[in-house]
Amino acid sequence: EIVLTQSPGTLSLSPGEGATLSCRASQSVSSTYLAWYQQKPGQAPRLLIYDASSRATGIPDRFSGSGSGTDFTLTISRLEPEDFAVYYCQQYDSSLYTFGQGTKLEIK
Amino acid sequence: EVQLVQSGAEVKKPGESLKISCKGSGYSFTNYWIGWVRQMPGKGLEWMGIISPGNSDTRYSPSFQGQVTISADKSISTAYLQWSSLKASDTAMYYCVRRPGRYFDYWGQGTLVTVSS
Numbered sequence: 724e725i726v727l728t729q730s731p732g733t734l735s736l737s738p739g740e741g742a743t744l745s746c747r748a749s750q751s752v753s754s755t756y757l758a759w760y761q762q763k764p765g766q767a768p769r770l771l772i773y774d775a776s777s778r779a780t781g782i783p784d785r786f787s788g789s790g791s792g793t794d795f796t797l798t799i800s801r802l803e804p805e806d807f808a809v810y811y812c813q814q815y816d817s818s819l820y821t822f823g824q825g826t827k828l829e830i831k
Numbered sequence: 832e833v834q835l836v837q838s839g840a841e842v843k844k845p846g847e848s849l850k851i852s853c854k855g856s857g858y859s860f861t862n863y864w865i866g867w868v869r870q871m872p873g874k875g876l877e878w879m880g881i882i883s884p885g886n887s888d889t890r891y892s893p894s895f896q897g898q899v900t901i902s903a904d905k906s907i908s909t910a911y912l913q914w915s916s917l918k919a920s921d922t923a924m925y926y927c928v929r930r931p932g933r934y935f936d937y938w939g940q941g942t943l944v945t946v947s948s
Contacts, residue, residue: 724893755932755933756933756934758933758934758935760876760935762876767926767938767939767940767941768876768926768938769938770934770935770936773932773934773936774932774934779936811875811876813876813878813934813935815933815934818890819878819890819892819893820866820878820881820892820933821878822875822876822877822878823875824875825875825876
């Protein structure tokens, strides 16, 4: 089973700054099978990025995904107040899906 | 509009059985796998399993195999997650999800299950 490790655990930034969130896999992941989600308190998660770099419907272009193999990145170019949330990466391999443990993006 | 609408919150005692539901609408229910994701209080997301409503082909996470049963009734566009004997450690929020590729594009609103004596 592929394990996803996200870093940092918590990221403290100010609105307007850029954010870089990392997701590292224990084995190589097909780029087609890496996704990112955002979860705000009391809400269900929301799909942001699929296939490593494709934005989901309605997701602003300040969100972008990149990476391949074992290292993937979610970048938020200019943080808006509504972007402060928990972010999860997720992969698929051999009929199994796993999530990373999450990165909490908090207001500094 | 695509929607996954889950059944309401449940409070159960240890040892009791439970079946929660997820009704899909706004799309062809049999064309997309439906999965279940657990989120324990204050914790992250865990994939539990997934079902193809068209033929009931089901896959489970090794962590949940034998602990829960996933099923679907395509005639009413509804997927289910059930337990035969709940434990306190089953207390969590459970989300159903739609799978268009190898990711989850729509999420239900969640069903909170509380197991307490």
